[in-house]
Amino acid sequence: MTKPHAQNAISAITLAAALGAALSMTSAPVAAAEGANEHCYGVALKGKNDCKAGPGTTCAGTSKVDYQGNAWKSVPKGSCEKTASPTSPTGFGQLQEFKEKA
Amino acid sequence: MTLQAEFSAALLDAERLVPSGLIAWNGSNPDKRFAVYRNNVVTSLIDALADTFPVTLELVGDEFFRAMARVFVAQTLPRSPILAEYGDALPVFVENFPPAASVPYLADVARLEMLYLTAYHAADARPLDNAAFQSAxxxxxxxxxxxxxLHPSVGLLKSPYAVFSLWAAHQGAFGIGTVDPYRAEDVLxxxxxSDVEVMPLRSGAFYFLEQLADGASFGDSVMAVGEVQPDFxxxxxxxxxxxxxxxxxxxx
Structure with a gap:
């Protein structure tokens, strides 16, 4: 382990004070369930789905048919399961992907 | 030239002859069928650019943008089947496109829009919460x-133009008439x-973020900025x- 030299030792106090002050001014975005939106499967029209980021997943504008069960759209929280989806077994959008009914 | 090379070259250049030997399945005129296909290819790529660069389009108008995009498309074939990536070369093209020279900030606005799309498709990651900051x-x-x-979706842009204000004005944040385009702005x-955030950066913050992104320590990053930007x-x-x-x- 290296010994911090004087300049770094001063910085530690400065940095901690700055970070502390910044934290008292702002709060970090709350984790997980707080977003104003939810991912809603089965409500997007053909080609109008939003992105599902990450390797090997489908992405924005790639859905092939209207109301595709494994394509999602970002919608205001709470509205998904109230949005009609003709392909959905429940008749409404779902928070998980589903297999469209025939 | 192979038939395939001839075919793709003729797709992007209306002056070229249709490759010889083409026949249509229903016996109709191959020249006409090829012209329809050529038009579909070019128009779909122009549409993709218009979707990716809505503010750039608004700044110069639909007619100018489409004419410019047509020239770009003719010299830039997609390198990947992912249309969202098509257009990453547009900002440099705009910068060197003489008819756009009277709108010098156009290329940087296009850069910002490309960063927006890139962030949109970047990997998910959870921002650090308050408790984790407190324990640090x-x-x-x-x-x-x-x-x-930094978040994997972070993109940074340094511009001699008011690129954030121009972009924000087109999102309806304020009137475009209030924007002085020649004031330098940096953007995060x-x-x-789920949603992309676009934020103007304070003096020195761009350099600070560059240091962090390069893997410099917190202390070194702060000291480095202090040297070049005393009002950081x-x-x-x-x-x-x-x-x-x-x-x-x-x-x-």
């Missing part, structure tokens, strides 16, 4: 050597959750970054 603070002696990890683009406001910048969710880890 508890280990304050180690802070100078700690490394802040990040997608902490560390507290306000940290507050901005924490609030927008641009930091995902502090590694000791």
């Amino acid at each position: 603070l508890a280990d304050s002696a180690a802070l100078p050597n700690a490394r802040m990890r 683009v990040v997608r902490p959750r 406001d560390l507290v306000a910048t940290l507050s901005d970054l924490i609030g927008v969710g641009a930091v995902i880890a502090i590694n000791f």
Whole structure:
């Protein structure tokens, strides 16, 4: 382990004070369930789905048919399961992907 | 030239003859069928660019944008089947497109829009929460050597033009008439959750973020900025970054 030299030792106090002050001014975005939106499967029209980021997943504008069960759209929280989806077994959008009914 | 090369060259250049030997399945005129296909290819790529660069389009108008896009398309075939990536070369093209020279900030607005799309498709990551910041603070002696990890969707743009204000005015934030396009602005683009955030950066913050992104320690980054930008406001910048969710880890 290296010994911090004087300049770094001063910085530690400065940095901690700055970070502390910044934290008292702002709060970090709350984790997980707080977003104003939810991912809603089965409500997007053909080609109008939003992105599902990450390797090997489908992405924005790639859905092939209207109301595709494994394509999602970002919608205001709470509205998904109230949005009609003709392909959905429940008749409404779902928070998980589903297999469209025939 | 192989038939395939001839075919693709003729697709993008209406002056070229249709490759010889083509026949249509229903016996109709191959020249006409090929012209329809050529038009579909070019128009779909122009449409993709119009979707990716809506503010760039608004700044110069639909007619100009489409004419410019047509020239771009003719010299730039997609290198990947992912249309969202098509257009990453447009900003450089715009910069060197003489008819657009009277709108010098156009290329940087296009850069911002490309960063927006890139952030949108970037990997998900959870921004660091308050508790994690507080526990980092508890280990304050180690802070100078700690490394802040930025969100994988973070994109940075430094511009001699008011690129953020121009973009924001087109989102309806304020009237375009109030924007002085020749004021320099730096911008941060990040997608902490489902939506992309675009944020103007304070003096020195761009350089600070560049240092962090390069893997420099917290202490070294602050010192480096202080040398080039004495008016750098560390507290306000940290507050901005924490609030927008641009930091995902502090590694000791």
